[in-house]
Amino acid sequence: MLSNDLTTQAASAEHLAxxxxxxxxxxxxxxxxxxxxxxxxxxxxxxxxxxxxxxFIMSQPSxxxxxxxxxxxxxxxxxxVGVTLLETVAGFTLGTLLGTFIAVxxxxxxxxxxxxxxxxxxxxxLPKVALGxxxxxxxxxxxxxxxxxxxxxxxxxxxxxxxxxxxQVDKNKIKLLKTFGATKKQIMQKVILPASIPTIISALKxxxxxxxxxxxxxEFLVSRAGLGYLIVYGGQVFRxxxxxxxxxxxxxxxxxxxxxxxxxxxxxVKWQ
Amino acid sequence: xxxxxxxxxxxxSMKYYSPEGEISALQDISLDIAEGExxxxxxxxxxxxxxxxxxxxxxxxxxxxxxxxxxxxxxGATPLVGYMPQDDQLFEWRTIWxxxxxxxxxxxxxxxxxxxxxxKMLRTYGLIEFKDAYPSQLSGGMRQxxxxxxxxxxxxEILLLDEAFSALDYxxxxxxxxxxxxxxxxxxxxxxxxxHDIAEAISMSERVVVLSKRPGTIKxxxxxxxxxxxxxxxGRREAIEFRAYFNRIWKELDVHVEx
Numbered sequence: 001m002l003s004n005d006l007t008t009q010a011a012s013a014e015h016l017a018x019x020x021x022x023x024x025x026x027x028x029x030x031x032x033x034x035x036x037x038x039x040x041x042x043x044x045x046x047x048x049x050x051x052x053x054x055x056f057i058m059s060q061p062s063x064x065x066x067x068x069x070x071x072x073x074x075x076x077x078x079x080x081v082g083v084t085l086l087e088t089v090a091g092f093t094l095g096t097l098l099g100t101f102i103a104v105x106x107x108x109x110x111x112x113x114x115x116x117x118x119x120x121x122x123x124x125x126l127p128k129v130a131l132g133x134x135x136x137x138x139x140x141x142x143x144x145x146x147x148x149x150x151x152x153x154x155x156x157x158x159x160x161x162x163x164x165x166x167x168q169v170d171k172n173k174i175k176l177l178k179t180f181g182a183t184k185k186q187i188m189q190k191v192i193l194p195a196s197i198p199t200i201i202s203a204l205k206x207x208x209x210x211x212x213x214x215x216x217x218x219e220f221l222v223s224r225a226g227l228g229y230l231i232v233y234g235g236q237v238f239r240x241x242x243x244x245x246x247x248x249x250x251x252x253x254x255x256x257x258x259x260x261x262x263x264x265x266x267x268x269v270k271w272q
Numbered sequence: 273x274x275x276x277x278x279x280x281x282x283x284x285s286m287k288y289y290s291p292e293g294e295i296s297a298l299q300d301i302s303l304d305i306a307e308g309e310x311x312x313x314x315x316x317x318x319x320x321x322x323x324x325x326x327x328x329x330x331x332x333x334x335x336x337x338x339x340x341x342x343x344x345x346x347x348g349a350t351p352l353v354g355y356m357p358q359d360d361q362l363f364e365w366r367t368i369w370x371x372x373x374x375x376x377x378x379x380x381x382x383x384x385x386x387x388x389x390x391x392k393m394l395r396t397y398g399l400i401e402f403k404d405a406y407p408s409q410l411s412g413g414m415r416q417x418x419x420x421x422x423x424x425x426x427x428x429e430i431l432l433l434d435e436a437f438s439a440l441d442y443x444x445x446x447x448x449x450x451x452x453x454x455x456x457x458x459x460x461x462x463x464x465x466x467x468h469d470i471a472e473a474i475s476m477s478e479r480v481v482v483l484s485k486r487p488g489t490i491k492x493x494x495x496x497x498x499x500x501x502x503x504x505x506x507g508r509r510e511a512i513e514f515r516a517y518f519n520r521i522w523k524e525l526d527v528h529v530e531x
Binding site (some may be wrong): 170173190 | 331
């Protein structure tokens with residue numbers, strides 16, 4: 001009902017030219033992206049085959065593919081990916097839920113927010129991976145400690161960004177609800193939360209990356225399975241093929257998880 | 273104007289406290305508003321207009337004095353009062369229909385009768401086709417109408433308009449003022465408009481209350497009597513008396529521009 005003045009049936013020659021130029025430009029970007037990847041892989045393979053670089057320490061695309069294949073054949077591939085994925089999703093979900101919950105509590109009480117402010121600032125600047133050994137002592141050498149790491153890495157950022165999103169909600173919208181006689185709970189439900197969904201989603205996007213950091217560091221420290229374990233193990237026994245293969249799987253998994261959040265965003269903020 | 277007193281403001285004063293000291297925002301405001309009346313409050317910026325409106329809406333309690341609506345003391349938000357904010361404040365994530373129902377939802381009063389009344393208003397005021405549209409799909413004027421219907425849906429006795437048109441561009445503003453006035457008259461509502469626009473105040477209301485600089489006191493109350501053919505805000509701007517009222521109120525506002 002809005003774009004009635006934009007008629008499509010009688011596109012002028014100039015408009016067609018404009019559309020074509022746009023399309024050509026998009027295509028050039030995609031082509032360059034693909035070319036970059038393909039030539040990087042080709043050059044790597046060539047350099048290793050011709051011994052410009054030492055494939056033992058630099059690895060080689062064909063050897064990475066072989067490693068992936070044998071991991072798959074041995075049935076180990078999905079175990080490792082599954083373990084890491086489970087830890088990341090668990091840490092990510094818990095971190096986001098807990099962070100949002102604490103942000104709601106801080107919004108509820110200005111007093112609480114002021115009391116906790118200096119602690120949050122300190123915790124935010126602390127590199128959370130430093131707490132890794134403590135988590136291992138407390139929760140044992142295993143998945144629980146790793147999930148706790150992923151949670152720790154993301155929870156403080158979530159609290160801070162969601163709380164600041166809550167505080168930025170238009171005061172006049174809150175005033176409007178108050179004139180209807182809204183309770184604090186109704187203000188939270190009807191305006192603060194829905195208005196903050198874009199903020200919460202962008203917190204999710206940051207948390208995806210942070211949870212991976214937490215999980216991989218956690219696996220470096222304790223685990224017996226997972227991609228972080230493969231990377232550390234491969235490094236220790238000088239199997240760089242294994243390290244590279246794990247890094248590539250990690251890239252793909254992290255990208256897929258990010259896309260899942262983007263899909264979630266499209267689903268929830270259709271009004272924008 | 274012999275109609276029943278709907279709103280009674282009795283010796284209302286308001287003081288704010290800050291570490292630097294005490295600020296007196298309003299002093300001894302007394303005013304009666306009759307049922308069906310349209311009253312505007314004008315004053316220089318910072319004179320406590322918005323404070324007064326917040327008191328009428330029951331959002332803040334005056335330091336002294338009291339406000340009565342239908343002889344009931346106002347102590348907190350009440351369904352008797354409908355508030356029209358500056359900028360329509362429609363919620364972007366709700367459709368027009370769900371925006372209109374917002375007040376009823378908050379007051380737990382969504383039922384067949386109230387929904388039917390809201391739907392009827394959407395139909396009467398030309399928004400029924402946009403029921404399922406999001407606010408971003410509507411023009412400024414339509415958004416303002418939707419905001420007014422949201423306020424009217426809770427069926428208040430008094431409408432408080434807080435600089436309700438100031439976010440609109442000039443042309444839209446004139447048209448929307450006309451529309452809003454017409455809707456308020458046809459729904460038989462009493463209205464209090466707070467504005468800094470003298471012409472808007474004269475063109476819309478039966479009485480204009482002029483507030484003084486801080487602490488705000490009532491400086492004068494003008495009964496607006498205009499001879500005009502069309503009794504709409506736009507038509508009223510054509511009246512010969514318009515300019516005289518404008519000049520008198522302008523002088524009373526005592527605005528000095530720093531050189």
